[in-house]
Amino acid sequence: MKKIMIAGCMFLAAGAVASPFEKPAEAIKYRQSAFTLIAANFGDMAAMVKGSKEWDQKLFSQRAQFVSQLTYMPEEGFKYEGSDKGETKARPEIWSDWNGFSAKLTTFQQDMANLANVARDGDEKATKRAFAQAAKNCKSCHSDYKYR
Numbered sequence: 269m270k271k272i273m274i275a276g277c278m279f280l281a282a283g284a285v286a287s288p289f290e291k292p293a294e295a296i297k298y299r300q301s302a303f304t305l306i307a308a309n310f311g312d313m314a315a316m317v318k319g320s321k322e323w324d325q326k327l328f329s330q331r332a333q334f335v336s337q338l339t340y341m342p343e344e345g346f347k348y349e350g351s352d353k354g355e356t357k358a359r360p361e362i363w364s365d366w367n368g369f370s371a372k373l374t375t376f377q378q379d380m381a382n383l384a385n386v387a388r389d390g391d392e393k394a395t396k397r398a399f400a401q402a403a404k405n406c407k408s409c410h411s412d413y414k415y416r
């Protein structure tokens with residue numbers, strides 16, 4: 269009897285884990301937090317590329333791996349129902365043009381994965397080129413899908 273009850277509980281729990289959020293505000297906070305982490309790591313890489321901070325291939329590579337992983341996280345926060353309303357700068361076009369938004373997210377993921385690979389290989393020049401390519405994604409998506 270006890271076993272059956274535990275199995276029942278696990279089934280319920282499995283249904284609930286489809287989303288980690290209980291309300292739209294949590295989904296909004298989650299995706300904004302992911303972007304905050306992306307921006308902090310990306311900003312440090314930008315400082316090294318610009319030369320305002322000393323070049324450190326190992327540190328750069330670590331940050332690129334972090335950002336690459338982080339690019340997979342915001343999507344879940346946008347998919348949560350009702351998260352188009354609240355304390356958010358997300359434009360309604362994200363949901364009315366999901367395919368367009370999703371394509372920008374995919375390009376972002378690909379460019380950051382490429383940057384992470386190139387940075388790991390250790391060539392400074394190639395790393396800077398890959399960074400310039402990856403950096404285009406922020407503005408490209410924000411100008412269409414984020415309020416300023």
Ligand code: HEC
Nearest residue numbers: 300303304307310356357358372373376405406409413414
């Ligand atoms: C595919 C689209 C997309 C890409 C690519 C993207 N962003 Fe964003 N970003 C958004 C959207 C949409 C929001 C608004 C989220 C909200 O308020 O709910 C946002 C919000 C932010 C925020 C504000 C977070 C907060 O606390 O409110 C920062 C900072 C940010 N992005 C930085 C970046 C940087 C840096 C890059 C590039 C390395 C980037 N973003 C790439 C769509 C994108």
